[in-house]
Amino acid sequence: xxxxxxxxxxxxxVGGAEKxxxxxxxxxxxxxxxxxxxxxxxxxLGLKFDQVHSSFLQKFPFxxxxxxxxxxxxxxxxxxxxxxxxxxxxxxxxxxxxxxLTHVDQYHICYCYTPVRYAWDLHHQYLKExxxxxxxxxxxxxxYFRMWDVQSxxxxxQFVGISNYVARRIQKIYGKKAEVIYPPVDTExxxxxxxxxxxxxxxxxxxxxxxxxxxxxxxxxMPDKKxxxxxxxxxxxxxxxxxxxxxxxxxxxxxxxxxxxxxxAKAFVFAAIEDFGILPIEAQCCGTPVIAFGKGAILETVNxxxxxIFYKDQSPKAIIEAVEEFEKDSFDYYLVRxxxxxxxxxxxxxxxxxxxxxxxxxxxxx
Numbered sequence: 001x002x003x004x005x006x007x008x009x010x011x012x013x014v015g016g017a018e019k020x021x022x023x024x025x026x027x028x029x030x031x032x033x034x035x036x037x038x039x040x041x042x043x044x045l046g047l048k049f050d051q052v053h054s055s056f057l058q059k060f061p062f063x064x065x066x067x068x069x070x071x072x073x074x075x076x077x078x079x080x081x082x083x084x085x086x087x088x089x090x091x092x093x094x095x096x097x098x099x100x101l102t103h104v105d106q107y108h109i110c111y112c113y114t115p116v117r118y119a120w121d122l123h124h125q126y127l128k129e130x131x132x133x134x135x136x137x138x139x140x141x142x143x144y145f146r147m148w149d150v151q152s153x154x155x156x157x158q159f160v161g162i163s164n165y166v167a168r169r170i171q172k173i174y175g176k177k178a179e180v181i182y183p184p185v186d187t188e189x190x191x192x193x194x195x196x197x198x199x200x201x202x203x204x205x206x207x208x209x210x211x212x213x214x215x216x217x218x219x220x221x222m223p224d225k226k227x228x229x230x231x232x233x234x235x236x237x238x239x240x241x242x243x244x245x246x247x248x249x250x251x252x253x254x255x256x257x258x259x260x261x262x263x264x265a266k267a268f269v270f271a272a273i274e275d276f277g278i279l280p281i282e283a284q285c286c287g288t289p290v291i292a293f294g295k296g297a298i299l300e301t302v303n304x305x306x307x308x309i310f311y312k313d314q315s316p317k318a319i320i321e322a323v324e325e326f327e328k329d330s331f332d333y334y335l336v337r338x339x340x341x342x343x344x345x346x347x348x349x350x351x352x353x354x355x356x357x358x359x360x361x362x363x364x365x366x
Contacts, residue, residue, distance in 0.1 A: 001360050003030040004083050006091040006100050009067055010037040010052065014044050016183060016278045017113055020348075021092055022046065023184045027349055030090075033081045033100070035074065036067045055080055072141050075099055075148050088360050091156075099152035107363045109356065110156040111181075114166055114275045115173045119146050125208065150174060158359060160352075162276045163297035179355065182301075183276055184348035185340065189255070190285035192337045193263035199226035200291075200323070201265035203258060203279055204272070206233030211271035211293075211314055213239050218319035220244040225323065227269070228261055262286045267326055271314055274298060284308075284340035287333030291322050301343070305329075307336045 007021055010032075021032070022045045032052045042052055055077035057063055057070050074096040081100055083089055089106055091097040094113035102108045115121075119142050130138050150173070153159075159178035161167035167178040200219070204210040212229065216239050219227040223246050229239065232252045243249055250257070259282075262268065268283035270292040277298055280290045284307050292298045294310030302308040309329070311322035 001088055001357070002086045003028050003088045003090060003356070004086040005030050005032045006078070006081070006083075006089060006093075006097045007032060007034045008093060008095040008097045009035045010041045010045070011064060011067065012038050012040050014041055016276070017092060017094065018045055019186075020111065020183050023345055023349055024090070024352060027353055033083070035077050035096070036063050038064045053081070071145075075145070075152070087363070088356060090356065096149075096152075098156050099148070100155070102155060105363075107157050107359050108155060109158045109160060109359060111160045111162070111352075112166060112170055112178065113162055115169055116145070116149060118142070119149060120173055121169070129208070158355075160355065163300055165297040165300065166275045181348065181351045181355070182343055183278065184345035185278060185281045185285065185343040187285050187341050187344040190259055190262065190282045190340075192285070192287045192333065194287055194333045195264070196266045196288070196333075197264045199228055199265055200267050200269050201228045201230070201261045201283075201288075202269045202271075203230035203261075204233075206231055206235035206239055208235060209272055210235075213242055214271050214314060214316055215269050215319060216242045216247055218316035218323070219247055221316065222246070222320060222323065228265070230258055230261060258282075259286070262288055267291050267308075267323075269319065269323075270298065271319065272296075277301060280308075281340050281343050284336050287337045289326070289331045289336055291319070291326055293318075303339060307331070307339045 035055045035057050037052050037054050042049055057073060057077050060070055078096045078099045079101050083100055089102055089108045091100060091110045093110055095116055098110040153174035153176060159170050159176050161170055161178040161180050162183050164180055167180050170176055170178045202215050204212055206212050219225060220242055227247045229249045230253050240249055262283045263286040265288050268280060268288050268290045270280050270290055273296040275297055281301050283290055290302045290308030292302055292308060292310055293314055304310055309322055309326055311318040
């Protein structure tokens with residue numbers, strides 16, 4: 001089986017999507033095609049530099065840092081990859097990777113993190129944040145991008161969603177049925193700690209839909225409760241302006257600092273609507289219960305009353321009430337950890353290997 005991997009981009013922001021790719025590369029030594037690559041990211045993931053092939057966007061000015069500015073060229077760039085020599089193409093897509101061109105004797109599997117959020121679910125929110133001429137151009141390009149996005153979905157033979165929540169969105173937007181394979185979580189690194197301390201923690205890139213400002217605002221009204229906030233991003237100053245003395249903003253931190261705070265916290269607080277949400281699972285790996293807004297894939301990864309509790313509204317008032325409810329309950333840290341172990345990396349790798357090889361064998365028989 002000749003396999004090619006296609007990823008949207010490989011930049012310095014190494015997150016959950018890149019760790020998914022890394023997990024697959026542990027199974028298969030296959031070439032990787034990506035719009036833009038940063039050598040630092042390639043090195044961090046332990047990939048070989050001659051393994052990664054970039055599009056023409058790599059030659060554009062400031063491509064590694066300003067790649068999002070070249071959004072109108074994404075479809076043309078991804079269609080420029082010549083993958084005709086491969087039997088199976090596996091794309092990892094939250095943008096355009098699924099749009100690669102394949103022929104009738106190839107099988108294309110798309111591991112879909114989400115249909116493009118800023119073109120669909122968050123379209124109106126995104127346009128409110130982009131003003132002036134840039135906003136008008138974005139509205140124009142997104143209109144045509146949505147048509148390309150739906151049309152290119154027909155090039156995929158099998159969609160795989162990262163959650164049932166994403167699978168429903170794939171069905172609604174693309175009209176395609178998707179299997180579900182949850183992403184891998186490093187359950188060994190995020191190990192159990194039962195000796196908890198008297199603080200809550202939240203962690204995220206600070207962008208509007210993560211709603212970190214709501215969590216901070218809620219804890220600013222609970223001065224007797226300590227909150228530790230890890231992460232940075234465009235909303236950092238907005239969040240900082242709402243912080244009071246009981247709230248500690250640490251900014252971006254390395255993995256070992258994040259792990260320590262997840263292990264010692266009495267609970268992890270979460271306010272976003274996520275397609276999967278790896279941080280709440282990493283917290284549960286540490287035996288730390290989760291207090292979360294009860295919508296999205298979090299309903300698939302947290303068990304109400306056993307590994308955490310849900311609140312119904314994205315509001316400071318709802319978060320305050322959830323914290324008060326949490327403090328009346330008790331949680332078995334070992335049960336919280338046991339639940340999270342079901343998301344371990346080997347499970348992901350086994351399910352993906354089975355899917356890839358079954359589809360290849362099925363294609364070979366036709």
